[in-house]
Amino acid sequence: QVTLRESGPAQVKPTQTLTLTCTFSGFSLNTIGMCVSWIRQPPGKALEWLARIDWDDDKYYTTSLKTRLTISKDTSKNQVVLTMTNMDPVDTATYYCARIHSNRYYFDYWGQGTLVTVSS
């Protein structure tokens, strides 16, 4: 059974760095083709893809946020970490992690999401 769960602070202040952790089970990021992405959704708005990390440690970032994002993995812990620097109120959103295969390109399993509010 595949599960993913996001964790991190519910609130951060403007200019701070956000660190989110995705803890997963039921698959391994050591398996060829396995990848994990982060996706966010501001309240009442659409989904926005942020980043992806692959089994071979290749990393991809959305162009508009590339300078602020870092994605990494700890395969021994079955975790993927996303950091976002210089947080702003417009970054207030629910952040999801999701599994994706490198040759299928759809998200077949999602975490429940974690709401992050940026406010002073």
Next chain:
Amino acid sequence: SYVLTQPPSVSVAPGQTARITCGGNNIGIKTVHWYQQKPGQAPVLVVYDDSDRPSGIPERFSGSNSGNTATLTISRVEAGDEADYYCQVWDSSSDHQVFGGGTKLTVL
């Protein structure tokens, strides 16, 4: 970057057929995936690779893709189908995942 365009809303009576479109430049040569999102919940994959259904998704959900438009069709719509629907593709030129703006399906 690649852009996907969806109508903000679609309304349909119970038992009728809902069609939700996803427009993109030559989207027919890409593979399109569709997600259903109910309030307060994470998205759920309902159609992948243009027209395939994950296990557990009713046959009422189907998809097609040609030219500049992909379509999610929901037959015999039920009240429980009321949700936001998102299309998604992989943009090979940037190796980015791209989502459409979402369509709110209202069951009258």
